[in-house]
Amino acid sequence: MNFYILLTSLLLFFMSFPMMTYCQSGTDVSALLTHLFTTEGYNKKVRPLKDQTTAIEIRVDYFLNSVIDFSEQEENLKISGFLSCTWVDEYLKWDNASFSNIHELFIPQDDIWKPDISLRNTFKSFTGLGASYLNVFVTSNGVVEWNPYQVLESTCSVDITFFPFDTQICELKFTAWSYTQSHVDLDVGSKGVQLEEYVENSEWELVQTSARETNTDEAAVFFTLKLKRRPNFYVLNIIVPVIFLSLLDIFVFILPVSSGERASYAITVFLSMAVFLTIIAAALPQNSVTTSLLSVYLMLMISLSTFIVILSIAELRLATRDVNIQPIGKGFMFFIKCSNVITCKVCRKSVAPTRQLSSKVKKRNLPDGSVTWPDIVEAIDIVFFWITMIYTLLTTLIIGVVAVNGGDT
Known part of the structure; x- marks a missing residue:
C-alpha cells in the first residue's frame, strides 16, 4: 500500500514541473529560411567557407542502379544512378533551440552553393548534374547532402580482341569544372561505387568496381566499371x-x-x-x-x-x-x-x-x-x-x- 502511495506522489511531483515541448510548424521553417537567406544574407555565389583561402572538401560516392546499354559500335556506355556528394556549408548552420528544435531542412538545389560537378567524358552534351526540382538535405550543423539522380552516357574505349568473350573497362570521370583542387577537393567516400540497388544487365556482367582520386591539380574523381560480356x-x-x-x-x-x-x-x-x-x-x-x-x-x-x-x-x-x-x-x-x-x-x-x-x-x-x-x-x-x-x-x-x-x- 505504501508503495502505491509513493509511486503516485512521485508522478504528481514530476507532473508539477512545466514541460517544454517543441512543435515545428510551417511558420517555424519559414522563419528559419528567412533567417538563413535574408537576415544572414546567404549568397550561393560564394564558396561556403569563412576562410576563402582553403579548399572545401566534398566526399563523393556513386550509387549505380543499372547498366542500360553498352554500344560497341559507338563506344558508348549508358548507365543510371546517382552521385552522392556531402560537404559542410558554414553559412547554413543554425541554433536548434532558437527555431523550435529544427534539425534538418530540404532546400532546392539551385538555392544554395553546390559544386558544378559534371561528367567530363560524356558521350553527348556536356551538362551539369541534377535538376531544379531536386532538393538538398541540410542539417543544423551545416552538413549538406546532394544526391542528383541521372542517366549518364559516357565514352568508353572498346577492345574487341577477344569478342565475344571480352571484358571491357569503362571509366566515369566527374570533375568540378570551374574549380581546381585548391578550391574544391573532391574525395572518394568510404563506399566508392555502391551496388545496393544494382539491377543485373542481361548482356553484361558487372565483375568489379573501383574508385580513385586524381593526383593532379584538377578537382576530379574516377569511378571504374569492369564489365564482362555474357557470350x-x-x-x-x-x-x-x-x-x-x-x-x-x-x-x-x-x-x-x-x-x-x-x-x-x-x-x-x-x-x-x-x-x-x-x-x-x-x-x-x-x-x-x-x-x-x-x-x-x-x-x-x-x-x-x-x-x-x-x-x-x-x-x-x-x-x-x-x-x-x-x-x-x-x-x-x-x-x-x-x-x-x-x-x-x-x-x-x-x-x-x-x-x-x-x-x-x-x-x-x-x-x-x-x-x-x-x-x-x-x-x-x-x-x-x-x-x-x-x-x-x-x-x-x-x-x-x-x-x-x-x-x-
Whole structure:
C-alpha cells in the first residue's frame, strides 16, 4: 500500500514541473529560411567557407542502379544512378533551440552553393548534374547532402580482341569544372561505387568496381566499371554455326568429281562464311585499333574455303585429261604415294573418313604409265581432306583457347 502511495506522489511531483515541448510548424521553417537567406544574407555565389583561402572538401560516392546499354559500335556506355556528394556549408548552420528544435531542412538545389560537378567524358552534351526540382538535405550543423539522380552516357574505349568473350573497362570521370583542387577537393567516400540497388544487365556482367582520386591539380574523381560480356547468345548464334560450316567445307573432298556438284557446294559454303563475316562486322565498332580473333578466324576459314573452291575447279579440269595425251608427271605421283600411306594407316585402325583408292590403284607399284588422271584426283582428295581437317581443328582450338582465356584477364 505504501508503495502505491509513493509511486503516485512521485508522478504528481514530476507532473508539477512545466514541460517544454517543441512543435515545428510551417511558420517555424519559414522563419528559419528567412533567417538563413535574408537576415544572414546567404549568397550561393560564394564558396561556403569563412576562410576563402582553403579548399572545401566534398566526399563523393556513386550509387549505380543499372547498366542500360553498352554500344560497341559507338563506344558508348549508358548507365543510371546517382552521385552522392556531402560537404559542410558554414553559412547554413543554425541554433536548434532558437527555431523550435529544427534539425534538418530540404532546400532546392539551385538555392544554395553546390559544386558544378559534371561528367567530363560524356558521350553527348556536356551538362551539369541534377535538376531544379531536386532538393538538398541540410542539417543544423551545416552538413549538406546532394544526391542528383541521372542517366549518364559516357565514352568508353572498346577492345574487341577477344569478342565475344571480352571484358571491357569503362571509366566515369566527374570533375568540378570551374574549380581546381585548391578550391574544391573532391574525395572518394568510404563506399566508392555502391551496388545496393544494382539491377543485373542481361548482356553484361558487372565483375568489379573501383574508385580513385586524381593526383593532379584538377578537382576530379574516377569511378571504374569492369564489365564482362555474357557470350551465350553469340556462341549459339554465330560461333557454333561458323564451326559447323568450316567442317562442311572439308567434306567437299568426299564428293566424287563425277557428281558435278563439287564446285557449287564449295561456293555455297564460301558464301555462307562471307555472310557470317558481314554479321560480325556489323556488331563490332568500325575501328582499326584492335581486331577481333573471331574475325581473324573467319578470314582464315574463308581463305581455306577460297582455296578449296579453286582446287575443286582445278580437279574437274584434271579429271577430264587423257593420260595418253597429257602424261602424269612425278609431282602428281607424289599424291598417289601419300594417299596410299594415309589410307593404309587409316584402314588398319578401321577408320574410313574418306573414299579409298580403287583396288586397281592400290595393287600397283605405281609406275608412271599405270595411273589415270581420275586416280590422281582421288589421291589429291584424300591428301587434302586430312590436311584441311587438321588445319581447321588446330585453328579452331588455338583461337578458341586464346579468346576464352584472354577474355578473362
